[in-house]
Amino acid sequence: MKKIALKLLCSFIVLVPMLVCGQIELPPIFSSHMVVPRNKQIPLEGKAEPRTTLTITIGSQSHTAKADKNGVWKVNLQPMAAGGPFVLQIEDDQGRELTLDNLLVGDLWLCAGQSNMQYTLNMLRYKETPDDNYDSPNLRLCSVWVDRDYLPRKDVPNAVWQEVSKETARNFSAVGYFFGKNLAREQEVPIGLISSNLGATAIETWMGMDVLKTFPQFDEVTQKVGKINKSFKTLDTEFEKFRKKWDDKYYLKGPGIEGKWYEEGYDYSNWEECTLPAFWNDFGYASHDGSMWFKRTFDLDSVQMESDFNIVLNQIDDYDRVWVNGVQIGESFGKSNFRNYSASKDILREKGNILTVRVFDVGGKGGIYTNAFWGNSILNGTWKYKKGVSIDSNRFPQPEVSNGSPFSHPMLLYNASIAPLHKLPIAGVIWYQGESNASRAVEYGSLLPAMIQDWREKWNHPKMSFLVVQLANYRQEDKTPTNSNWAELRESQMKATALENVDIVTAIDIGEANDIHPYNKKEVGRRLALLAKHYNYGDILKKGPVYKSHSLNDTSILVEFETHGGKLVSKDRYGYLRGFAIAGKNGEFKWAKAELVTTNTVKVYHENIKNPKYVRYAWSDNPGQLDLTNAEGLPAFPFRTDNFELGTSKKTYQYDPHAF
Template sequence: MRRMIIGNEMKGMKKVRLPLFLAVGIFFLAVQPCHGKARLHHLFGNHMVLQRDAEVPVWGWADPGEAVRLSLGNYYLETKADESGKWKILLPPTSAGGPYTMYIEAENSLKVEDVLFGEVWLCGGQSNMQYTLDMLGYQEADSARAHNAMLRMINVAVDLDYLPKEDIKGGFWQPASPESIGSFSAVAYFYGQYLQEHLGVPVGLISSNLGATTIETWMSVGALSAFPQFNPIVEKISSLNKNFAQLEQELKEYRKTWDQEYYLKGPGIEQNWQNPDTDLSGWKDISIPNFWEWAGLEDHDGAVWFRKAFDLPQGFKGDTFNIALNQIDDYDIAWVNGHKIGESFGNRNWRNYFFPANILKPKGNVLVVRVFDIGGVGGMYTSAFWGNP
């Protein structure tokens, strides 16, 4: 194995050969609301399903103090936006049925069409819940069964943050059809299909999933407070009182000196080892998941480059792809086919890098990960790679 001296550190180069497992990634992506013209939370849209036989909150934002009126069927309801611009109206319990049109009147007008009342289910979980019908290669033998206007679905897009967010970004309700079901959770689809056929009422499915997440990551601070073992980490995060955007800005300021003086130095940076045509004659195999100190590279702090070739799963369709590298000690930068797909600082962060699928090819894709360890053990230590259409 070729080694190079940088400062007083020995830097090694490693090539990784690992299986590429498959899963699918869907998760929350949220944005802070902006006020002005009245608007609805993004969960409310054309073709949506609202819960039958129960009070249903409908909410959104407008100018502070602005009157907001809602009409749907025989309901005519009114409220005012509070001092922060938020408003909420409760629809009375309504039997299963529809379609209805919902009108929102404020300074501007909004119309939500083809609204049904029925059963609404939040479908959340790990990679088993992310696995889509397209990944199964499944097609309904009875095309009429796939065309089901009484079964509606919405995928919640991706985000992580330390502070709660008030809205989701992206996602829209779609009736079940051969064109819409392919990118939806297979488990959720079959469950919703069963419910709809056996209950005979509209069914709405909200899919929000991310592989390898524990239940604690989906719980609120209030819910976690019932478990004292989580108090230290909850208190640490709460005391920051900063969202990801604020922390990322602080990191950018810190990295203005860190990157050039320390982090982005060493073998491979100027040579562009992230490129697929890199000469691998001096590289060696290593088994992971593992700390590299336990795999033959002892007493090494600094950078190690990992490389893995992979093919796309047969029949892959999709506009985005996710490489899940899980936890890495300490920092990493990742490329696919020479294109940077993401980077993370901190060994507690879960790496899920979503990127456009148009940089991929059916066979011979090259994933390169530069891992940087600041002290102690280092490496890719939690699991092998997962590729998630």
């Protein structure tokens, strides 16, 4: 899950401005090839030369807008029926024009979550099958570049709308693409998919301040952010002004800076050795605040020498400045931010490149502390180090900087990557996330529905469809029934379906024991499309069997299922069913035998358990091969009938400034 995190860090520092043509600008989410929401008034706000008059036309509509003294203009596009293509033409009274062409009017769906939503066909190394083709003229794809902020933004940093081709489809969310392809193939309504997701992220990163404030476990974060009450852009601007005096007077001082320990030719052979990543508390400097210098060498092969070289140092507490072969390649501030630098090929050599990192700690722990999960040889391993300047952290001026991990810090991704989308009406959300919250699975049962309701409120769409992917089977099969965080998380995901127009598909049968990113995203997308066709387009509901009720007798438990229009089916040639566990009043579960007894009822029993009281199904990280489906071939959902305290029931979010 965390292997793709590195690939996304670059997006946090690459910001593309509004779509610009001359002096006429539109937010990035508006561009050629997009899908405009049908039957909805669309607020359109852009910029132009101050006090100019603009004419905006699309289809049979024509609007006039006046740019104010700051160049801001606004207009509301009137509702349009599904169809297209259309051209959006904007012209000012000076003859400047901006044209968006090939627009369709239809339904927008948001594809959100963590890496299993974000994984593309290329990342999966997906191989086309004979029934695959990329002919989907009614489907459009939009990828949002995620970013972070303390406050909700008006616009996403960048968004790219594209028609479907082999290249664009293979670089889009695989789950999203297959979902959209299934919808567009059977609906006359054009479908637009907006992909805004990031691997390894916890749900709280996608939740806004308003909803987080209803949960006391987030008080430390919400109160701190509320007190700061500034955007990252404002903080960055203020910090640049602050540095004009702070650098020379306080920060860039000490023997390392004055002695130029970063220069080529500096002799550091007598420095001590340490192993990174680590805090320097771990090697005897717990009381030291100030700078610590680190050096190591690295070699490159001829292929690597052909381009600039990436230096990934992850999280550093608190500040850093980095040199390669005596040339500064970057600096960062904020203990939770991720460091991703590039060394120009012009300064590199094949052998003996010298990497120098000055780490500056202003209190508490200091160090280069986050493991390189993707096996970055530059970070992990043996380094030379030497203590630099010491400071009194109580007297050292500490500027407020934009700071927070995109993977774990509450609200940051929501503010920059979801909140700006609220002005665009959407038909619904497909959501694939939860792996990063499995250690707090019970808590997730409260967070997910709260997030759904908050998103609906912000979109002003109280019954907006919200379709969830339940976690797939993962890790090795359990030899005996046992506790499972993933099973608890699946139960929490299922609880969200108590909300109207919230539903779920399970991937309990198509996961892979050794890969947290299972290959078969095609089937996940198809199952999600089956739900969307029901909730948004009038088809009958098609989903797997769901536990409905149970009854006890002396030797077995009869479990009744809601089969959603079809009978229960066993894929086993003898009609037996795997995945069931049973327990008596002592609560000790054993794998059970199970068989179909009616079209919607399963009998579960164990020869050594008399008067059974509880039954569980697929209650495991990976329950192995399962047989129970409905006539549509859709698998039954995991469940339990007991109310025993779960292993994660007392685990809730706790703020950690050094969280990944």
